[in-house]
Amino acid sequence: MPMPSLPSPRSAPPPSAARLAAALALVAGLAAAPVRAQEPEPVVVEGIEVLPADEIEVSDLPSHDVEELQALFDEALAVFRSVDQADSAELFGALIERLSEPAEDGEEARRRLLALSHAYRAEVRFNLGDREAAADDLRAALRAVPAFELDASLVSPKLAELFATVRDEVTGTLALTVEPADAVVLLDGERAAGLVAAGPVRLLAGARLLEARRPGFAPFVEELELAPGAAEIREIALERTSATLRLVTDAPGAEVLVDGRPVGVTAPLAAPGGAAEVAEETAGPAELLVEGLALGEHRIEVRKEGFRPHAGALLVEELTDYRIGPLALEPTGGTVVLAGLPAGAEIRVDGQVRQAAEVEPGRPALDLPVGPHRLTVDRGTLGGFVADFELADREVLELPVALRPKLCLLDVLGGDLDAAERVRVALAGAFADRSEWLFTDPYEDARPLLDRLSLTATGLRAAAAASAIAGVADWPDVQRQADASLSCSAYAVGVLSDDLYASEATLWVWAAAPGPVRPEPVAVRLSDPASFAEAAARFARRPPLTTAWLGADLLYLPGGEGAVVRAVTPGGPAAKAGLAPGDVLAGLDATWRGRSGEAPRTVRIGSGETSRDVQVEPGRSPLMLEPDRFADPGEGLFLPAVAAWWAIAAEDAGESDPAAAPWVVGLNRAAGEMSAGDWRNAVRTLRGLRAPDRPGLGRGAIDYWLGVALLAVDPAAYRDEARAAFERAAAAPAARLHHDDGPEVAPRARLRLRGLDGR
Amino acid sequence: MRARARATPRLPAVAALLALAAASGALAQAPEPAPLAEARALAEGGDAAAAEARYLAILDQGPAELAAPALLGLARVRLAAEDLSAARNAAERLVAQHPAAPETAEGRLVLAEILAAEAADEAGLAAARDAFTAAGAAAPAGAGWTLEAAVRAAELDLLLGETDRAAAALLAVVDLEPPSAWQARAHRALADLLLARGQWQAAADLLAGPQAAAGRYPASAAPELAALGRRAALIHRLRVRPAAGGSPWTAGSTVPGLALRRPAGVAASDDGALAVVDNGPDLALVWRDGQVVARRELRRMGRPFWAGGAPRVPSDDAVVRLDTGQQATATSSNVPVRRVHAGAAGPTGVHLIVAQPLRAAAFGDDLRLSRGVFGAPQGEPEDLAYLPSVGLFVLDAKGRRVLRFPAGGGTEETVASGLDRPRALAVDLLGDVYVLERGGRIRVFAPDGAPLAALGPELPGGARLDDPEDLAVDGSGRLYLADPKQTGVIVVE
Helix, strand or coil: CCCCCCCCCCCCCHHHHHHHHHHHHHHCCCCCCCHHHHCCCCEEECCEEECCHHHCCHHHCCCHHHHHHHHHHHHHHHHHHCCCCCHHHHHHHHHHHHHCCCCCCCHHHHHHHHHHHHHHHHHHHHHCCCHHHHHHHHHHHHHHCCCCCCCCCCCCHHHHHHHHHHHHHHEEEEEEEEECCCCEEEECCEECCHHHHCCCEEEECEEEEEEEECCCEECEEEEEEECCCCEEEEEEECEECCEEEEEEECCCCCEEEECCEEEEECEECCCCCCHHHHCCCCCCCEEEEEEEECCEEEEEEEECCCECCEEEEEEECCCCEEEEEEECCCECCEEEEEECCCCCCEEEECCEEECCEEEECCEEEEEECCEEEEEEEECHHHCEEEEEEEECCCCEEEEECCCECEEEEEEEECCCHHHHHHHHHHHHHHHHCCCCCEEECCHHHHHHHHHHHCCCHHHHHHHHHCCCHHHCCCHHHHHHHHHHHCCCCEEEEEEECCCCCCCEEEEEEEECCCCCCCCEEEEEECCCHHHHHHHHHHHHCCCCCEEEECCEEEEECHHHCCEEEEEECCCCHHHHCCCCCCCEECCCCHHHHHCCCCCCEEEEECCHHHCEEEEECCEEEECCCCHHHHCCCCCCCCHHHHHHHHHHHHHHHCCCCHHHCHHHHHHHHHHHHHHCCCHHHHHHHHHCCCCCCCCEECHHHHHHHHHHHHHHHCCCCCHHHHHHHHHHHHCCCCEECCCCCCCEHHHHHHHHHHHHHHC | CCCCCCCCCCCCHHHHHHHHHHHHHHHCCCCCCHHHHHHHHHHHCCCHHHHHHHHHHHHHHCCHHHHHHHHHHHHHHHHHCCCHHHHHHHHHHHHHHCCCCHHHHHHHHHHHHHHHHHCCCHHHHHHHHHHHHHHHHCCCCCCCCHHHHHHHHHHHHHHCCCHHHHHHHHHHHHHHCCCCHHHHHHHHHHHHHHHHCCCHHHHHHHHHHHHHCHHHCCHHHHHHHHHHHHHHHHHHHHHHHHHCCCCCCCCEEECCCCCCCCEEEEEECCCCCEEEEECCCCEEEEEECCEEEEEEECCCECCCEEECCEEEEEECCEEEECCCCCEEECECCCCCCEEEEEEEECCCCEEEEEEECEEEEEECCCCEEEEEEEECCCCCEEEEEEECCCEEEEEECCCCEEEEEECCCCCCEEEEECCCCEEEEEECCCCCEEEEECCCEEEEECCCCCEEEEECCECCCCCECCCCCEEEECCCCCEEEECCCCCCEEEEC
């Protein structure tokens, strides 16, 4: 049978295809079927491309109904080949009847089965001598598949002659050429690319609508009256009327504007054979064809929400097809550089945890979409940082991350619940007015901790009255547990003055480790909003950990005569500036006395005509505040708060600034503990410090203060330890107290040693 | 730190006591009752008599709960007026009648102060020291005067030669106490101890702290800060400047405005006030801040000297206090004492050189001889000088040497020898020894006896000495010379 080879459904086993092919060959009078059926070349029927079997997706296959028809067909074919060939006419007839019923799917396969069934029945009928019936079957086969061929060399010449006769009654041919070749040809409104490809194409005779279209060209339309047996020839040359632009983007959904007018949105490229699926895709290349571009320059803009726009000019010099792209659609966004981001911090942007990448060493950064964002940095007990910012496209926003310590109000204890709430609200308000601290009251999270600690209003009140707050709880354990479960920089537990009608409250505040464990009180009065502001203000003071270093020991002369250089530290700023012992510094100003100078200073040496100005570039020295400064009302230092600040400072400084190293923080904490009379913790703190052996403030000072603190704890019990500490301090000739220009340690240590001996 | 003193030093005594009264008032939680406030205001205004009357009125008329603070105020006012027995009376009444009152502990402090003032010998000083220590230990928490007790006990330890213990106590104040007048005073006492030991670098180190932080000190600390400044100047003059190749003194001249006829003796206080003896008109006078503030006609005068902050001059067998005119005659239970020639401060009372018998000896407050120190026939005491915590310096004219008798006892040492007819002796706070030799030549020795400087008769700046008879040095290291052939006191800056 000279049928176009038919695709085999993939679900059908290859033998089925071979069987079909063999059947066709038999129909066509062939002993052996040509292998053509196995060659997966696409064939075109009325312009519809049919893919080779192995390119058909399962979902494209006809339903089981078709399979069943196929099976019926196979059965009829088997009868056709048997001696009872005549019986097959009835089977084919039944099959034809079923194939003529309206069906939802498998249109192509049905038509082919229909054509084949008619063809085989025609041969049966022809062999039975019923020429007219055979002719009807051949007509029906051609109506089903107009390109149906019967190879005249394989069937009986009479049947071939009848087929040729019938074919000329039913069909005509059309030989079509189209210029340009890529124009789309439509027959009866359907795409028929095969019409132009392969010479004359056989079509059912009758009135056909032939169209050829191509963007940029005037369309061709003809109502073609194809007479039976006619051989029409059409040579269509479309007329160019405008230029086109094919604009490709690497993702769909980009709006295209030409000369400011929106002309469409890029859509996914239709993949061959699967248009329905790609329609839903949002990624992958997409295009938009713009027609009707006149000669001249056009401004082309491509834009998509959340992506960077493209814009440019297209110069249409001739009416032809232009192509732009593929254009990469880059998401819009900027970069936030987190300057000074502490190591180990958790970063969240708009609630999502993010990791900062280092764009360059020491400059961690985040790429973020444009728009408003909230950045939060959490560094555990060191504190946190919150910033709201708006990012523009391609903006590099430098955001200095300055950690703010976090104060957590665990609870306000006492029976006057109304007062407790007022304390809580007033405190939150007072801290909201200050940007230095982050204030929270994690009541619910703190509940299990407070339950474990069994801190009560009654107990705290009694302990406070007896100046025995240290004994009311195992404070080191409290600190440990609070740090583990809440991770705040400082904690406060409020205690109302009365359970029935409270007028005041005391906040017991302690710092996170390694800060001092002993709580310090802050009083607030419910009737006095200013007292809450004052309480918050006590947290704000951030004393420095470093001071200026002159490298000279001065002797201040009375009567404003300046100061005399008594000794000069080799290699120090004073030595570099050329100052020498005996020089009178007449221009010494208050900033030097206050030891806060950071900028170069001019000092005048000598007096009268012999004086000269000398530039001194101050160095930096670690600073240990004098213990008495914690008790000085003018200083206002609140140890739990400054401990939190210092912890941040030490973190900021890290190893890059030994002047604010952890041992400096510890030394200052010990100063605060000594000031509060908390000698035992001062001893613990001092013993835990690992200071470098450096000239100036360092190990010698730590030993000296350790000796002092040990004697304060118990002069009898720790006499030997104190002596050993003072002996170490006395053996450090370059050691200084308080800062690198401070008093020498060794003479004081020797005095202390002699005092120990003198007792 | 236990103490948070906002007190002021006792020098000048009245100011200190007023400040202490203020401190006790500040301790009270409630506002001070009006009668007490009035009395305190009177005392602060300097009207001790009116203040005393007001306190007595409170005691007479009540209310009863103000009796204890009134007694304390009364004791303080009387102590400031140096009416020791009356002060003692008030303080003892307070302790006896109100043992539980908060003021009573401070009353014990007043009693300790009285003990110290009355101490006639080292046993008395030790008793006073112990009383200060006991008062401090009994102080209620937060009392403003515990620092005073600690510093006063340490000062008495210094007088007693217990320098190591004193140094440790003072150092505790220096290291840990916030700025206050008493804390500054602890700096001064400790610096003086270090200076006297020759540790001028350590002393300078100590002085620099309060001076660099002068802004943190209350106004009441100004006198102490000034004293610290004078010591800095002294160190500059006598140690730093010479080490840098300069001279301690750069100009000699006559003290301007002080006209004399035959100056024969001069003594200088730490702060530069002078006690001068003019043998022309037999006149002794006190010169302070550019003017004569006291003047007394006396006969047979010896060398003037300062003791206990007061200018004194020997006159015949007695010693006259130039500011008050108070006069006491030197006596002894064993030997007749005649003709006081020179004097110096002592831990209790004074040291004097008497001509008959020729001897340098310690005398109590009442000028009764308590202990002989040095005399013929070992040598011939000519002049003396005293430095607390170091001891007594005696110029032996016959032996042409200077001897040092350590505080708290011990063997004397020779500080300088081979002198050329030495005439007068002075000692500065560094323990440097100044000897005036015949012909206006001044030699200065370091505490270890090493020659430090020499001066005269030509003075820097062109002045010239003829034949001065006495010399003095003040707290800043300025030299003063009494030269009978000149018409004023020569000062060498």
